[in-house]
Amino acid sequence: MTPHASPHPTAGRHPHSERHDDDGLAELLELDAEILGPLLEEVLDWVAPHVRGAPRTVADIGAGTGPGSRLLGRRFPSAQIVAIDRSASRLERLRATAGAPGLSDRIRTVQADLDTAWPEIGAVDLAWAASSLHELAAPDRLLRELHARMRPGGLLVVVEMDALPRFVPEDIGIGRPGLERRCHEVLARAHWNAFPEWGPRLEEAGFRLAGRRRFGVEARPAPPGTGRWAHHSFRRALPVLADRLAADDLLALEHLLTEDAPGGLLHREDLVLRAGRIVWAAHRA
């Protein structure tokens, strides 16, 4: 239940309006980036030695509100970052929060539906796809097109959430223990955060796998902001959970989501944070 857990295309459309979805997801993307910033820096520490030379053009595939674009821009100070997404409002937010001149003027946004075609952005040295490849209808086609447009030796990095992040202890003191686990089981059945093992798919598209690694964080007490992140995540998942959770679990979840309740997610002091990423790095052969 993070930004990355937006309903998978096969799970059907979210019932809210597109604008509402965008606002909710944008906020989640930013909380995720704020709280998991150090983890993503660790990912980049691991990726950097695989990058050959100073990249000139970096593509952020499914950039969302741009946490990856900002990180990449800071890490590779001579690169132009091309942030690609189909959502105009997320790209608008990305431009508004792109940072100081020197960073913001190196980030270019391109609105494009990657299910249609790879946009004409010139040769790419480094491509970064964080929690986005699994949202595409035809990722294998996109990977082949991207391979054709990367410079030899260029690097593709694919990042996925290894599991939905966990925020609450097993026993929250309301209802039966194990509420979050049961919520995750429901969401898994609805294909939230479903993605394949990307390694063989990258190789089929012509890339040579350079490495695969899991990165994780387990923080108790949870870092500041986790309550808001948890609140937004559960709230975003509620339309899916509402129809499928047992009645007592739904009551407990509603209590967690009550903004002024002392036991609500916004006020609890027993929150934990367990989150992780799986990362694949592959060279254009």
Ligand SMILES: C[S@@+](CC[C@H](N)C(=O)[O-])C[C@H]1O[C@@H](n2cnc3c(N)ncnc32)[C@H](O)[C@@H]1O
């Ligand atoms: C879960 S968000 C991840 C955003 C960002 N990479 C991050 O790590 O915060 C996935 C993004 O992929 C974008 N996306 C999904 N399908 C797309 C498509 N067919 N073409 C372009 N962007 C797409 C969505 O609009 C969304 O912003």
